Amino acid sequence: MSETLPQIYLARHGETAWSAAGRHTGQTDLPLTDQGERNARQIGERLQGLHFTRVFASPLQRARRTGELAGFGAVLEVDPELVEWNYGDYEGKRTTEIHQERPGWSLFRDGCPNGETVAAIGVRADRVIARLRAVSGNVLLFAHGHILRVLAVRWLELPVEDGRLFLLGTATLSMLGYDHNWDEPVVRLWNDDSHLHLPV
Secondary structure, eight states: OOTTSOOEEEEEOOOOHHHHHTBOOSSOOOOOOHHHHHHHHHHHHHHTTOOOSEEEEOSSHHHHHHHIIIIITTTEEEOGGGSOOOOGGGTTOBHHHHHHHSTTOOHHHHOOTTSOOHHHHHHHHHHHHHHHHTSSSOEEEEEOHHHHHHHHHHHTTOOGGGGGGOOOOTTOEEEEEESSSTTOEEEEEEEEOGGGGSOO
């Protein structure tokens, strides 16, 4: 692969009380836990020495704070379209609770009542991708599990529903890029948590 082809680094925010409990956290603006803050610093250690043309973060504090603790606060730009999926009536609920009301429900297929539809988040991800592809150089994003999963599948020109296949833990790093040329988008790294096993 040519070194001139840019790479998009995806950092999911550190742990919050709700992510630790498996609760859907869309627009609720929760802070990081102490563990989440430690993990955010470890992301910074992992990325030390890398240069990014642009660094973007969701406006929600758990993503912005992760970017700041990772050492990118001075260059971080807030992008409202990196906000997490709007879960509507399912905000704060665990998947098991939703399945009691609606057996067989899948976020990536069904969306959320009074929240964001699958089509809407796909269109939003496509707008983000169009802006990313216009940047000359590597880009770093600090955002959330489900919007990053949607970004990955839309980067590959796959349907939003395929996001169900891309598990993504808190404070993990992933990377999107290209194989031989701009017409060959690929996932170069996914859900890497190796930096979280290092001493703080």
